Amino acid sequence: MDPSKMNSAELQQFLNEEKQKAMVNEMVAKLTNVCWDKCITGTPGSKFSSSETTCLTNCAQRYLDMSMIIMKRFQSMH
């Protein structure tokens, strides 16, 4: 495909895709930041302990669960 022939619809699609990717990256960065503080309490070692790894995984998934609850709670307010 000749990129110079792309129309604005295709460009719009490209920008939407990049926006999606940026939002995903943002989410991962935010959760890493939050869960690091919750789960990594000691001095960083040369390996994560299994409890640290589990805590990070749980932390991310529970954050999603919580987000859903908060969203539903706000939706039912009106």
Added chain:
Amino acid sequence: MDPYSSSSSSSGLSPQLSTEDFMDQVKVQLAQAYAEEFLETVRAKCFDKCITKPGSSLSGSESSCVSRCVERYIEATGIISKALFRSSS
């Protein structure tokens, strides 16, 4: 007719910049912004963890703590990413 002039007028870009160049620039700038933000976060986290009482110079144990901290933070990012997209029940 010059193919670039028609594409640039339809997409509203400056005539010098092809659509392909524009998309490359968007990707490069997003990657740069992400890298900067990531570095800033790692600096903050590892300073908290490893430089607890700043002395007159960085000690050997502080530097090795920083190295481990950076590696762990990158690993943590991978774990979080997997946790989000593996079983998003």
